[in-house]
Amino acid sequence: MRVAEAIELDAQTEQGLRTLSKGRRVEARVQQRASVILLAAQGWQNKDIADEVKLDRRQVALWRRRFIEGGLQALLQDASRPGRTPSVTPEVESHILSTTLHKQRAATTHWSTRSLAAHLGLSATTIRRVWQRNGIKPHLQDTQVLRTPPRFEDELVDVVGLYMNPREHALVLSCGEKIQIQALNRIEPGRAGTMTHDHKRNGTTTLFAALNTLDGTVISMCQDRYRHEEWLRFLRLIDRKTPKHLKLHLIVDNDTTSNDPEVQAWLAEHPRVVMHPTPANTSWLNMVKRFLRGIFEHRIRRDSFTSVAELQQAIAQYIEHHHKRPKSFIWTASASDIARVSRAKAVLARLGR
Numbered sequence: 001m002r003v004a005e006a007i008e009l010d011a012q013t014e015q016g017l018r019t020l021s022k023g024r025r026v027e028a029r030v031q032q033r034a035s036v037i038l039l040a041a042q043g044w045q046n047k048d049i050a051d052e053v054k055l056d057r058r059q060v061a062l063w064r065r066r067f068i069e070g071g072l073q074a075l076l077q078d079a080s081r082p083g084r085t086p087s088v089t090p091e092v093e094s095h096i097l098s099t100t101l102h103k104q105r106a107a108t109t110h111w112s113t114r115s116l117a118a119h120l121g122l123s124a125t126t127i128r129r130v131w132q133r134n135g136i137k138p139h140l141q142d143t144q145v146l147r148t149p150p151r152f153e154d155e156l157v158d159v160v161g162l163y164m165n166p167r168e169h170a171l172v173l174s175c176g177e178k179i180q181i182q183a184l185n186r187i188e189p190g191r192a193g194t195m196t197h198d199h200k201r202n203g204t205t206t207l208f209a210a211l212n213t214l215d216g217t218v219i220s221m222c223q224d225r226y227r228h229e230e231w232l233r234f235l236r237l238i239d240r241k242t243p244k245h246l247k248l249h250l251i252v253d254n255d256t257t258s259n260d261p262e263v264q265a266w267l268a269e270h271p272r273v274v275m276h277p278t279p280a281n282t283s284w285l286n287m288v289k290r291f292l293r294g295i296f297e298h299r300i301r302r303d304s305f306t307s308v309a310e311l312q313q314a315i316a317q318y319i320e321h322h323h324k325r326p327k328s329f330i331w332t333a334s335a336s337d338i339a340r341v342s343r344a345k346a347v348l349a350r351l352g353r
Helices: 011-022 028-041 046-053 057-075 090-102 113-120 124-134 152-164 228-241 261-269 288-300 308-324 335-351
Strands: 170-186 199-212 218-223 247-252 273-277
Touching: 011 028, 011 057, 028 046, 028 057, 046 057, 090 113, 090 124, 113 124, 152 247, 152 273, 152 335, 170 228, 170 288, 170 308, 199 228, 199 288, 199 308, 218 228, 218 308, 228 247, 228 261, 228 273, 288 308
Parallel strands: 170 247, 247 273
Antiparallel strands: 170 199, 199 218
């Protein structure tokens, strides 16, 4: 007959067990385990202890052994368990990912959870969990530019240099435009910050803006269209509103309006105005874009306008309010850091990652 291993308690451990067995704020299962050990220390057999504390004899033997191995602390928490065997093996998960990334579904460009589940004979929930674990989102589309624009690094260094090390006795203006801003009249007023889908178009306007990178002030003008004529009109406005003794360095987008012969002829007559185009496909380098986005998000997108004149008045009010406390945007990324990231992305794109 197997005899359970004897348990001997010192005074401190016995006091701790008695506290656990009778504590009002101690879990019932911990009280039960402490009672098991106290009875075992008195010489009781496992069968008798099981009858006394209403447990199975095997459970009594289990907690007796755990106390011998781990002491009082072992009674306070359950041992870790292996858990359920995963239903999706690494091989199945690899097959799901391989099919998602490298096999195109017939007649469509990408898989959905249900279509891939039907194709592989699995559940849609399994497909979704595997995708979530691996960050796979076939329904989303991203864009990338594989080629580096010509003179990319030269123009990048030129523009970022103006932000971080502006010229002496000169103004640096970040110039841009937001074309075809719609004067939308909401048919019904929105509630709780919402917008109605129905609306009436009352025309469009194009906002030209030149942001002073030093103090954050803005020179602006609204025009009906966006052509080289309107751009030239805006350049003349900048020329009138800036001190004549300062040279003007204008950071502009790389588009055709600045290269128009009439614009080039005007620039030749005004040598104090120097253009600095951003590299192609990098309009995010133009700091004024952040200001133009702020106008649209905070003043235009949620409002309703009955006419273009009302829209232009709202834009003017926003800029007037901005001038009460102008704030410049501080550029912190160096040209070398930006170029390094661009080269790394180009290499990854060539590798297909």
